[in-house]
Amino acid sequence: MTSTHFPTRRRLTPAEMVSDTSVIAQRQLRKVLRRPMYVVYLFVQPVILVLLFRYVFGGAIATGGVSYVDYLMPGIIAMTAVFGALTTGLGITEDLAAGVIDRFRSLPIAHSALLIGRTAADLATNAVSIVVILALGFVIGFRPSEPVWSVALALALILAFAYVFSWISAFVGISVRNPETAQSIGFIWVFPLVFASSAFVPTDTMPAGVRAFADVNPVTLVVDAARALMIGHGDALAPALGTLAWLAAVLVVFVPLSVRALRKA
Amino acid sequence: MTDAIEAQSLQKTYGDVVALDGLDLRVEAGTVFGLLGPNGAGKTTLVRILATLLQPTGGRAAVLGHDVVAEPLAVRRSIGMAGQLAAVDGELTGRENVEMVARLYRFPKVEARRRAGDVLDRFGLADVADRRAATYSGGMRRRLDLAAGLIGRPPVVLLDEPTSGLDPRSRQELWVIVEELRREGTTVLLTTQYLDEADRLAQRIGVVDHGRIAAQGTPAELKAAIGENVLRVRVDPAVVADAAAALAGLGSGDEPRVDAAGGEIRVAVADPAVSAEAVRRLDAGHVPIAAVELQQPSLDDVFLTLTGRPAEAPSTHDIPAEEAA
Numbered sequence: 075m076t077s078t079h080f081p082t083r084r085r086l087t088p089a090e091m092v093s094d095t096s097v098i099a100q101r102q103l104r105k106v107l108r109r110p111m112y113v114v115y116l117f118v119q120p121v122i123l124v125l126l127f128r129y130v131f132g133g134a135i136a137t138g139g140v141s142y143v144d145y146l147m148p149g150i151i152a153m154t155a156v157f158g159a160l161t162t163g164l165g166i167t168e169d170l171a172a173g174v175i176d177r178f179r180s181l182p183i184a185h186s187a188l189l190i191g192r193t194a195a196d197l198a199t200n201a202v203s204i205v206v207i208l209a210l211g212f213v214i215g216f217r218p219s220e221p222v223w224s225v226a227l228a229l230a231l232i233l234a235f236a237y238v239f240s241w242i243s244a245f246v247g248i249s250v251r252n253p254e255t256a257q258s259i260g261f262i263w264v265f266p267l268v269f270a271s272s273a274f275v276p277t278d279t280m281p282a283g284v285r286a287f288a289d290v291n292p293v294t295l296v297v298d299a300a301r302a303l304m305i306g307h308g309d310a311l312a313p314a315l316g317t318l319a320w321l322a323a324v325l326v327v328f329v330p331l332s333v334r335a336l337r338k339a
Numbered sequence: 340m341t342d343a344i345e346a347q348s349l350q351k352t353y354g355d356v357v358a359l360d361g362l363d364l365r366v367e368a369g370t371v372f373g374l375l376g377p378n379g380a381g382k383t384t385l386v387r388i389l390a391t392l393l394q395p396t397g398g399r400a401a402v403l404g405h406d407v408v409a410e411p412l413a414v415r416r417s418i419g420m421a422g423q424l425a426a427v428d429g430e431l432t433g434r435e436n437v438e439m440v441a442r443l444y445r446f447p448k449v450e451a452r453r454r455a456g457d458v459l460d461r462f463g464l465a466d467v468a469d470r471r472a473a474t475y476s477g478g479m480r481r482r483l484d485l486a487a488g489l490i491g492r493p494p495v496v497l498l499d500e501p502t503s504g505l506d507p508r509s510r511q512e513l514w515v516i517v518e519e520l521r522r523e524g525t526t527v528l529l530t531t532q533y534l535d536e537a538d539r540l541a542q543r544i545g546v547v548d549h550g551r552i553a554a555q556g557t558p559a560e561l562k563a564a565i566g567e568n569v570l571r572v573r574v575d576p577a578v579v580a581d582a583a584a585a586l587a588g589l590g591s592g593d594e595p596r597v598d599a600a601g602g603e604i605r606v607a608v609a610d611p612a613v614s615a616e617a618v619r620r621l622d623a624g625h626v627p628i629a630a631v632e633l634q635q636p637s638l639d640d641v642f643l644t645l646t647g648r649p650a651e652a653p654s655t656h657d658i659p660a661e662e663a664a
Contacts, residue, residue: 086412090445097442101428108430108471173424177487180390181443182415338394 086184094183098191099198102165106199116161116203120154121210127274128214135275140307144218147211148228148300149273152293154207155236156268158200160260162193162240163247167256170248170339185336189329193240200236204229218304228303231317235296238321241328248335267293272301292320343368343403343495343526344389350397351384351550358384360550361398366543368403368494371517371527373541375534377638381550382530383423386499389528390420402495419493423500425480427487429473433464436472437487444491458486462516478509485516496520498529502536514540532638538562546645554645562636565644566590566607569636570614572621573629576602585624589613596643602629605640 086094106112127150132142169175178188208216208229218225242263247256270284271277271293277285288294295316302310344366351359359381366372374382387393388400391411399406405413427436434455441451459468462482467475472483481501489496498517502510517540520527531537537544538558545555554561570590574582576599583597583604590606590613597604606617614633621628 093445094443097439101431101439104435105428105430173422173426174428176387176390176392176422176424177420177426177440177484178443179392180415180418180420180488181440182412182445183443 086182091184091187094187095191095194098178098188099195102192102195103198106195116158116199117206119157120150120203120207123153124150124207124210124214131274137276140305141215143211143215144305145301145307146274147208147216148232148304149271149297150211151204151207151229152232152235152297152300153268153273154204155200155232156239156264156293158196158203159236159239159243160257160264161199161243162196163243163245163256163260164253165192165196166244166247167251167253170251171253175336175339179336179339186329186333189241189244189332189336193237193244196240197233197237201233204232219306220304224303228300231303231314232296232300234321235292235317238324238328241332242324245328245332245335248332248339251339267291271297273297292317295320341368342366344372344401344528346385346389346398346400348398349385349388349395349400351381351388351393352396357550359388359395359398362547362551364545364552366526366528368526369524370542371521371529371540373537373544374528374530374547375532375537375544375638375641376530376547377532377642380547382547383499384550385547386420386422386497386528386530389414390418390497391415417493418495418497419488419491420497421481421485421488421499421501423503425477425484427472427475427480427483430471432469432471433459433475433479433483433486434468436483437490440487441490446491454490458490462486463512476509478505478512481505481509481513482516485513489520493525495526496528498527500530500532503532510536534636534638534641546641548642548646561641565636565641566609568608568611569634569640570606570608570617571630571632571634572604572606572617573631574602574604574621574626575629576600578626579604581624582621582626585620585626586617589617589620607636607640607644608633 124146127146128143132146135142137145166175175188179185243260246259250256250259270280270288271291272288273293277288277294280288295313298308298313299310299317301307302313342365344364346362346364349359349362362381362385364385374385376382384393388395388407389402391407391414394408399408401407402414403417405417407414431439437458438451438455441454442448446454459465462485464479464483464486467479472480475483485498485501501517502513505513514536517527517529521540529537529540541558543555544558544561545552547553554564572582572586579597579599579602583595586595586604586606589595590608595604595606611633614631618628618631
């Protein structure tokens, strides 16, 4: 036995980190299930937007031969996932205010386990909400033309996108500490990303400046890739690779930033 | 004598605000140490540094010989903490709350469940263990928080104002728990604003003022310095000077303290029987008495005696630099 299980060792083993992460994730999922209003909040907003765009704005938006509901659904699903990622930061501000983060930080666990567990639980919650929105899409006439594996790939890409955005949201939450501020800052960085993108309308009708932003906007990239994978609209590979590049860049920056901020919180 | 907790010239500043100003502290293993001080004296900052939640800006601190900066993990394996907030999840049941913390101490599932059951029993929460913590009273939440902090049976326990905001009965229940820890030989550092609490629970008391220990000793030594009791006399503010003159020399220690505007005079006394003497003297001097009352010394009495100043609460000490600036 070469194990180093004496109590003063300085580092945690991978098995310990996995165990801590899973305890933190379970805590979060339990809390979500017991807060019915929280679950409703997750769904109400996207459902209203689906109906609004489908039945109010949709008729006036030209999408070049694609039916608007088919054009819309990949965008709405991506939006749902990004809004879902905002709950990571909000939840962290609540835990900070309640002293729960202090409790966790006084335990012999890794700070990264707190954030990985939390973001993993939010990923699971997000997966459920995009499935609900997808089902609603089918009800209002969404008909993907591509095979099931391709649609699944689109959903996976969107979920990966949301997961990575959870880390930005976590960093904002730890830094501002206050739930109201986190919420308003969340809208400040998320709204332009979601609406100045190809999520609801094609970017080619936008003024040059906005369009330049929209075309490099990671939301545009993920939505374009999802659209190609779901309804065969356009090319999938280029926007998918662009999305992955963004995700890698965001992770490299925000994972260490968030863990460091939490250590000092 | 081994020290379970040790701080040397500990400093913590937030910008211009000095929270800890070269604080020195030694807590002998197996004893309860009471840190007595007003809001903003630096008590919470000290506890947070010892719990590795904050980094000191100067000096050093160690728990069971482990430096809080260099070996945070070893420190966290040795401590249990309960703060001013009951850091429990309202959506989870009492049992789930403590079981989760046990799992984070990495007890196997079965062991975590057993310990959770034990600790809930011990803290009188067995009947409500499967109710959500959100339905608990304030006192029950504090006990649950403490149960979570103690589930790993840590040798060193940090309690930051564990009874602030609690009703008398809940306070009593928490005191019983701390007394039990003391009997078991756990080292406890307890902060409080209440002299009676420190007196009852601690073997040594340190009075914290402006980020340093202003005085320390056993409760008996502290009380000898400030008087066992305080005689509080209230008269019409117009005759307060006459009353003070009549009461001169009555007390065990310093001269009477006079609050002229409030018509109040406080005298530290060793013998409770002097209240009768006080009444006789005032009567002889024809000073009408509004009230005469024998009280236990308050935090203010301690501070006036030991530092010559009342226990003020300089609010800027609580505020991190960004907000105070």
